[in-house]
Amino acid sequence: MQTGTQTAGTRTSSPGAGSFPTAEEMKHQAVEGADRVADKAHETIDRLTQKVQPTMDALGEKASQAVDAVSHRADQLRGSGEAALESTRNYVRENPIAAIGIAAVAGLLLGRMRH
Numbered sequence: 744m745q746t747g748t749q750t751a752g753t754r755t756s757s758p759g760a761g762s763f764p765t766a767e768e769m770k771h772q773a774v775e776g777a778d779r780v781a782d783k784a785h786e787t788i789d790r791l792t793q794k795v796q797p798t799m800d801a802l803g804e805k806a807s808q809a810v811d812a813v814s815h816r817a818d819q820l821r822g823s824g825e826a827a828l829e830s831t832r833n834y835v836r837e838n839p840i841a842a843i844g845i846a847a848v849a850g851l852l853l854g855r856m857r858h
Contacts, residue, residue, distance in 0.1 A: 764772070835842040
């Protein structure tokens with residue numbers, strides 16, 4: 744038969760004592776449970792990362808290609824806008840009277856559209 748003494752980290756039972764765990768044992772069980780849950784969570788996150796990473800890499804590549812395409816198109820538009828402006832300047836220099844007539848007609852049309 745065991746005595747009712749306890750030593751640190753071990754549990755002894757005395758006659759009539761219930762089989763309840765000590766606070767230290769409960770703490771140890773809680774820590775072990777939390778460690779198991781954390782390990783499972785890490786494993787799950789690692790598996791998900793491995794599954795998602797190829798998709799993320801592909802999306803990153805597509806986004807990079809889209810940025811390059813938009814940048815290229817913006818450069819084209821900027822260039823064509825500058826070319827149109829230069830063409831207009833040249834036309835006005837070569838045909839000042841016609842340019843004044845066109846501007847007057849455009850002004851009259853815009854004025855009528857506003858009223």
